[in-house]
Amino acid sequence: MDVYPKLVIDLEAIASNTEKVAQMCHQRGIELVAVTKLVLADSTIAKTMRFSGADKLGDSRMKNIVKLREGGVPGPYQLLRIPMKSELGLVVRFVDEVLVSMPETAYELDALAGYYQRNLQVIYMVDVGDLREGVWFEKAVNEILDVARKLKNVRLVGIGTNVGCYGGVLPTVENMNILLNIKRELENQLDYELKVSGGSTVALKLLEDGTLPQGINQFRVGEGIILGTDATGDRDIPYLSQDTVVLEAEVVEVDYKPSVPYGELGKDAFGRTPVFEDRGWRRRVILAVGEQDVKPDGLKPLEKGLKVLHASSDHLIVDVTDSEREFKVGDIIRFRMSYGCALRAFTSPYVEKEFKRI
Numbered sequence: 141m142d143v144y145p146k147l148v149i150d151l152e153a154i155a156s157n158t159e160k161v162a163q164m165c166h167q168r169g170i171e172l173v174a175v176t177k178l179v180l181a182d183s184t185i186a187k188t189m190r191f192s193g194a195d196k197l198g199d200s201r202m203k204n205i206v207k208l209r210e211g212g213v214p215g216p217y218q219l220l221r222i223p224m225k226s227e228l229g230l231v232v233r234f235v236d237e238v239l240v241s242m243p244e245t246a247y248e249l250d251a252l253a254g255y256y257q258r259n260l261q262v263i264y265m266v267d268v269g270d271l272r273e274g275v276w277f278e279k280a281v282n283e284i285l286d287v288a289r290k291l292k293n294v295r296l297v298g299i300g301t302n303v304g305c306y307g308g309v310l311p312t313v314e315n316m317n318i319l320l321n322i323k324r325e326l327e328n329q330l331d332y333e334l335k336v337s338g339g340s341t342v343a344l345k346l347l348e349d350g351t352l353p354q355g356i357n358q359f360r361v362g363e364g365i366i367l368g369t370d371a372t373g374d375r376d377i378p379y380l381s382q383d384t385v386v387l388e389a390e391v392v393e394v395d396y397k398p399s400v401p402y403g404e405l406g407k408d409a410f411g412r413t414p415v416f417e418d419r420g421w422r423r424r425v426i427l428a429v430g431e432q433d434v435k436p437d438g439l440k441p442l443e444k445g446l447k448v449l450h451a452s453s454d455h456l457i458v459d460v461t462d463s464e465r466e467f468k469v470g471d472i473i474r475f476r477m478s479y480g481c482a483l484r485a486f487t488s489p490y491v492e493k494e495f496k497r498i
């Protein structure tokens with residue numbers, strides 16, 4: 141029995157994307173951390189990425205890392221989200237490399253690592269302008285030096301940054317050089333070499349252009365590998381496949397209706413005020429999928445002539461007037477998804493997952 145909505149996942153395409161990104165990284169001495177948070181740390185996808193050239197697996201959630209590790213998916217594992225105080229015990233036992241941005245977090249991890257006799261590597265995050273996590277770059281050298289010198293059981297192995305997440309700041313030669321200058325100052329004082337974890341999918345552009353400064357030697361990539369897209373850079377990555385994950389949803393109503401509602405208007409179910417353009421009567425379908433499963437504005441129909449109009453919790457309305465296809469109840473419509481939409485679909489308990497048969 142087919143169950144809908146469902147995600148059809150092409151492991152071959154994900155493997156091939158991983159291989160391509162890994163090759164680009166390895167050619168320039170960059171370690172690749174493949175990021176699993178977008179796919180709810182699905183262990184089949186995680187294994188595929190790890191065995192297709194990724195050097196490590198990264199996730200933002202301890203639950204995901206514990207699940208993968210206990211499911212026998214080989215690490216090493218990097219924790220991407222700066223940890224909560226309440227999860228440090230788990231971090232020390234299950235993680236190999238952790239991103240931090242607070243001295244007190246580093247000290248507490250240090251104490252726990254001593255207690256559990258675990259080797260843990262710490263990367264200190266620097267904010268080069270995006271305004272999410274990390275010590276502000278102008279204060280970074282002092283703070284990081286102080287932390288590195290106080291650690292006894294864990295080792296500060298490098299610095300890292302995140303861009304394109306809050307401020308939408310793009311990775312550039314300039315902000316990568318800010319990071320590299322901090323690295324050099326730290327190395328002079330510490331007398332050992334530091335890693336530089338330079339970014340995510342959006343930073344692949346610098347690798348392609350050949351403009352990435354020497355010395356950035358770790359990339360953490362999720363979206364590019366899994367969807368072949370770059371949301372921050374607003375592009376399909378030309379040498380990667382976008383046919384990796386497809387959402388399939390089922391038609392439950394086919395009808396002609398006016399394009400403007402009839403009656404007195406309030407807000408929609410989510411407090412939004414919808415706007416309507418009068419286009420006369422339209423042919424439309426309702427799909428059994430909604431805000432609980434997807435982000436409707438991130439759905440990209442795979443066939444021509446379809447326009448997603450709106451979704452409430454459980455119903456998605458699609459205008460099919462411009463399509464040549466005859467729709468009937470029970471038909472399946474297929475979509476590609478944006479990052480945000482795929483994130484919601486993978487994390488929704490209502491969406492089935494199936495691996496494409498070859």
Ligand SMILES: *Cc1c(COP(=O)(O)O)cnc(C)c1O
Nearest residue numbers: 175220302340341360361362363
């Ligand atoms: C999610 C995340 C990444 C991966 O980002 P993509 O855009 O999916 O490549 C990298 N670093 C951190 C800190 C993250 O949280």
